[in-house]
Every structure is written in C-alpha cells, then in structure tokens.
Amino acid sequence: MSRASERAYSAIRAHLLSGSVAAGEQLTEDQLAQITGVSRTPVREAVRRLEDELLLVRSDTKRLFVADWSRDDIEEMFVLRQMLECHAAERAAKRLSREQIATLEALNSELTAAVEQSPPDVVRFLEANRAFHEAIIDAAHSPRLGQMLAKLVEAPVVLRTARTYSQSDLRQSARDHDELVAAFAARDGDWARAVMGSHLRRAFHTFAKTVGPRADDAANDQDSTEA
Amino acid sequence: MSRASERAYSAIRAHLLSGSVAAGEQLTEDQLAQITGVSRTPVREAVRRLEDELLLVRSDTKRLFVADWSRDDIEEMFVLRQMLECHAAERAAKRLSREQIATLEALNSELTAAVEQSPPDVVRFLEANRAFHEAIIDAAHSPRLGQMLAKLVEAPVVLRTARTYSQSDLRQSARDHDELVAAFAARDGDWARAVMGSHLRRAFHTFAKTVGPRADDAANDQDSTEA
DNA sequence: CGGGAAGGTTTTGTATACAATAACCAGCGC
DNA sequence: GCGCTGGTTATTGTATACAAAACCTTCCCG
Numbered sequence: 001m002s003r004a005s006e007r008a009y010s011a012i013r014a015h016l017l018s019g020s021v022a023a024g025e026q027l028t029e030d031q032l033a034q035i036t037g038v039s040r041t042p043v044r045e046a047v048r049r050l051e052d053e054l055l056l057v058r059s060d061t062k063r064l065f066v067a068d069w070s071r072d073d074i075e076e077m078f079v080l081r082q083m084l085e086c087h088a089a090e091r092a093a094k095r096l097s098r099e100q101i102a103t104l105e106a107l108n109s110e111l112t113a114a115v116e117q118s119p120p121d122v123v124r125f126l127e128a129n130r131a132f133h134e135a136i137i138d139a140a141h142s143p144r145l146g147q148m149l150a151k152l153v154e155a156p157v158v159l160r161t162a163r164t165y166s167q168s169d170l171r172q173s174a175r176d177h178d179e180l181v182a183a184f185a186a187r188d189g190d191w192a193r194a195v196m197g198s199h200l201r202r203a204f205h206t207f208a209k210t211v212g213p214r215a216d217d218a219a220n221d222q223d224s225t226e227a
Numbered sequence: 228m229s230r231a232s233e234r235a236y237s238a239i240r241a242h243l244l245s246g247s248v249a250a251g252e253q254l255t256e257d258q259l260a261q262i263t264g265v266s267r268t269p270v271r272e273a274v275r276r277l278e279d280e281l282l283l284v285r286s287d288t289k290r291l292f293v294a295d296w297s298r299d300d301i302e303e304m305f306v307l308r309q310m311l312e313c314h315a316a317e318r319a320a321k322r323l324s325r326e327q328i329a330t331l332e333a334l335n336s337e338l339t340a341a342v343e344q345s346p347p348d349v350v351r352f353l354e355a356n357r358a359f360h361e362a363i364i365d366a367a368h369s370p371r372l373g374q375m376l377a378k379l380v381e382a383p384v385v386l387r388t389a390r391t392y393s394q395s396d397l398r399q400s401a402r403d404h405d406e407l408v409a410a411f412a413a414r415d416g417d418w419a420r421a422v423m424g425s426h427l428r429r430a431f432h433t434f435a436k437t438v439g440p441r442a443d444d445a446a447n448d449q450d451s452t453e454a
Numbered sequence: 455c456g457g458g459a460a461g462g463t464t465t466t467g468t469a470t471a472c473a474a475t476a477a478c479c480a481g482c483g484c
Numbered sequence: 485g486c487g488c489t490g491g492t493t494a495t496t497g498t499a500t501a502c503a504a505a506a507c508c509t510t511c512c513c514g
Binding site: 462 | 485488493496506512513
C-alpha cells in the first residue's frame with residue numbers, strides 16, 4: 001500500500017487500539033483525515049481495510065463505527081482460528097526445513113526468557129508469540145489461509161489492554177510451543193495439529209475468563225451461542 | 228455498497244467472467260472506468276474488492292492484472308472451502324429449523340429437476356446449488372465463516388466456462404444433497420460433516436480433471452504442492 | 455400533545471485535476 | 485552490440501470540490 005494510505009491505516013489502527021476511543025462510537029472520515037493528516041481518499045482505503053479486519057463496522061446506512069465484539073463474536077473467531085491454524089500446523093509439519101525449526105526454537109527461547117523475567121515482560125512475550133505463530137503459518141505455504149488467519153489473529157490483540165496475563169498461563173504457552181517444535185521435528189502432523197488445538201482452545205478460555213463472564217452456561221436456548 | 232461503486236464491481240466482474248479477457252493480462256483503472264462508465268474513484272473501490280476475492284492481482288509495483296490461478300491455487304481453495312463448509316454443515320445440523328430443512332429439500336428438488344431435464348439445465352443447476360449451499364452457511368450463524376466462504380466459493384464459478392458437466396456428476400451432487408438433508412433431519416452433525424466433506428472433495432476431483440491434468444502425481448519435490 | 459413534513463447540517467459518495475512513481479524508449483559512450 | 489542515462493509517456497496515488505444521501509431540528513397542522 002502506498003505511503004499516505006499506509007500511514008492512515010496504521011495511525012487509525014493505533015488510535016483504535018490505544019483505547020482512547022470507545023466501542024460503538026461513531027467516527028467520520030473527516031475526523032480520521034484530520035487525525036492522520038492525509039486527505040479523505042487514502043483514509044477511505046484504510047477504513048475499508050479496517051472494516052475488512054472487523055475493527056470498524058458500518059451501519060446499514062454507511063455510517064462508521066468502532067466495532068464492539070460480543071463474547072460470541074470472540075468465541076466464533078477463536079473457533080475459526082483454531083480450525084485454520086491447526087491445519088496450518090499440520091501442513092507446516094511436512095514443510096518446515098531444519099533451519100526453520102531451529103528458528104522456531106530460537107523464537108521460543110526468546111519467549112521463555114520474556115516469561116521468566118520478574119515481572120514477565122508481556123510486550124516481549126506477545127511479540128515473540130506473534131512471530132512464532134506467524135512463522136508456522138508462513139511455512140504452511142497456503143496464501144489464502146495466511147490471509148484469513150491474519151484477520152482472525154487481530155481479535156485478541158485488540159482487546160489485550162484489559163487482559164492480565166498470569167505467569168502460569170505464559171509458562172504453559174511456552175511449554176505448548178516446545179511441544180509444537182518437537183512435533184515438527186518428528187514431522188508428525190497429527191501431533192502438531194493436536195498441540196495447536198489445545199494451545200488455542202486453552203488460550204480462548206483464559207482469554208474469555210477475563211474479557212467477560214460467559215453469557216450463559218446451561219440453557220442455551222438462543223440462537224447463536226455454543227459450538 | 229453505493230450505486231456507482233456497485234455497478235463498477237458487477238460490470239468488471241462480469242467482464243472477467245465473460246472470458247473476453249485473458250488471464251495474466253494487464254488492466255488499467257482508466258480502461259475499467261471507461262468500460263463501466265463511472266470515474267476512477269468507484270472503480271478503485273471495486274478493484275480492491277476484486278483483489279480481495281483474488282480475481283485481480285497487483286504486481287509488486289501496483290500494476291493491475293487478471294489473476295490466473297494455478298492448479299495448486301485451486302486445490303488450496305477447495306481444501307479451505309471443505310474445511311470451512313464441513314464446519315458450517317455441522318453447525319447447521321444443530322441450528323436448522325424444520326422449515327429451513329423443508330426449504331433445503333425444495334431447493335434440492337429444483338436442482339434435481341434441472342439435472343433430469345435432457346439436456347440438463349446447467350445454469351438452473353448452478354443457481355439451485357448455490358442457493359442450497361448458501362442456506363446451509365447462513366444457518367451456521369457464523370458471520371465471519373460466511374464471509375470467508377463467500378470468497379472461496381467464487382473460485383470454481385470463475386472457471387466454470389471451460390467446464391463440461393456430465394449428467395452423472397450432477398446426479399451424484401443431487402444425491403449428496405439428499406443425504407445432507409437426511410443428516411440435518413436427524414440432527415446429526417457428524418453425518419452432515421462427513422457428507423459435505425466427500426461432496427466437496429469429489430467436486431474438486433471432477434473439477435480438476437477438466438481444468439488441467441494434475442501437475443505431478445508422484446515426485447513432489449517442489450515447494451507448494453500437495454496436502 | 456403527537457406526527458410528520460421542510461429545510462438545514464452533517465456525512466458519505468463521485469468526479470476531476472494534479473502529483474508521484476513506474477515503465478518505456480531512444481540516444482550515447484564504450 | 486550492450487548497457488547505461490536522460491527524458492517521455494503511461495499508470496497509480498492523493499487532494500479537493502461538488503453531489504447525493506442521511507440525520508436532525510423545528511415548526512406546522514391535526
């Protein structure tokens with residue numbers, strides 16, 4: 001993407017993630033143009049991208065709002081992410097080179113180091129974690145898969161502000177990654193898939209615990225709950 | 228989407244699907260603006276959408292080309308579609324109302340009628356088929372899933388011009404749909420998933436047979452082949 | 455007091471002019 | 485002839501002005 005357009009995109013995104021703007025709030029293209037310092041044309045491109053990533057939504061009448069995700073939305077995204085990323089892990093197990101596996105190992109050492117600091121360095125953890133997962137997705141060599149996952153992985157990141165990471169959660173993540181590396185080294189796609197599955201599903205539950213008490217436990221009469 | 232923008236989108240799309248433009252050919256926004264009769268601004272929006280749907284691609288230097296999909300691209304899309312649509316079928320099995328199941332039955336009668344004409348009415352078949360699958364996806368109540376699938380389902384449609392549908396293939400599709408309806412009526416998600424899986428995987432193979440002889444059967448040394 | 459139309463204001467959509475960048479081509483030195 | 489360099493054209497990117505649509509307020513009439 002081109003300069004102004006790209007600038008608008010990251011500026012708006014940063015603005016949204018900074019938490020200085022409430023979910024559900026209306027935005028106008030003019031506002032965003034002022035904030036970002038470019039004209040409305042590139043802002044509109046950036047906005048379309050952010051709509052696609054579901055950070056922004058439009059009302060039926062084309063007005064622009066900050067998305068606010070329900071717990072069900074979050075769960076839906078986790079379910080889809082799990083499905084796709086398990087597939088990615090399985091494919092990656094067949095495709096990763098020795099060097100790439102070594103890289104994953106290094107990334108996870110970095111991640112582990114971040115976790116074992118006291119207090120744990122969450123930012124460093126998140127960055128290493130992102131890189132680790134991204135490397136796996138890349139190795140799956142499935143461009144559309146990568147494209148889809150890119151969108152879904154946004155979700156938890158967006159709401160991470162509210163999240164408090166316990167050290168034991170972080171440690172478990174590091175262990176999962178270790179096991180994933182082992183599965184890759186063994187070229188065992190089924191193993192990799194299984195580990196990725198539990199890794200992500202647990203992530204969902206720890207995430208859901210903080211983001212909001214689950215909507216309803218028994219008695220799901222409604223429409224769009226539960227898988 | 229707004230009027231001009233929407234018009235541009237469908238005009239360009241139709242233009243691409245008409246086959247009057249070769250894969251890999253360069254297009255310019257000006258050309259498209261002339262063809263569609265609107266200015267470049269809405270054309271650019273339409274183009275972005277078509278890029279997202281992978282019907283158009285941009286070179287590293289932002290020039291615009293008609294996408295040409297390799298056999299691997301097609302297979303990748305079928306694999307992803309299968310993964311997602313099996314999930315949709317499973318969810319739908321738990322969520323479809325009696326009326327919705329009846330609707331599916333009706334749609335499949337329509338489809339069967341189209342198949343049993345002689346010669347079979349392929350256009351009518353495709354339309355009923357599309358409606359059938361769409362109804363299932365809708366019933367899954369997973370908006371992002373629907374959004375993703377919408378893109379993937381484009382793929383075969385685009386290349387259908389070259390396709391010759393044999394009546395036996397069409398009949399098998401109709402039978403699959405019948406079994407799917409039975410699985411839904413029994414509220415058996417596993418069954419529905421399994422039927423959808425074989426349905427789509429077979430579709431891939433019959434599709435692949437016509438679109439091009441498979442790249443390589445044994446000896447997949449290359450990079451991005453085979454699942 | 456309520457409903458609903460009229461008009462003004464805000465916001466999004468489109469056209470167009472211009473700027474920036476990439477592709478092309480010709481001429482020159484070697 | 486080959487490759488580079490300069491300028492020329494083609495193409496995409498951005499700003500801005502205007503058009504269309506939606507929203508909101510107010511006021512009028514029942």
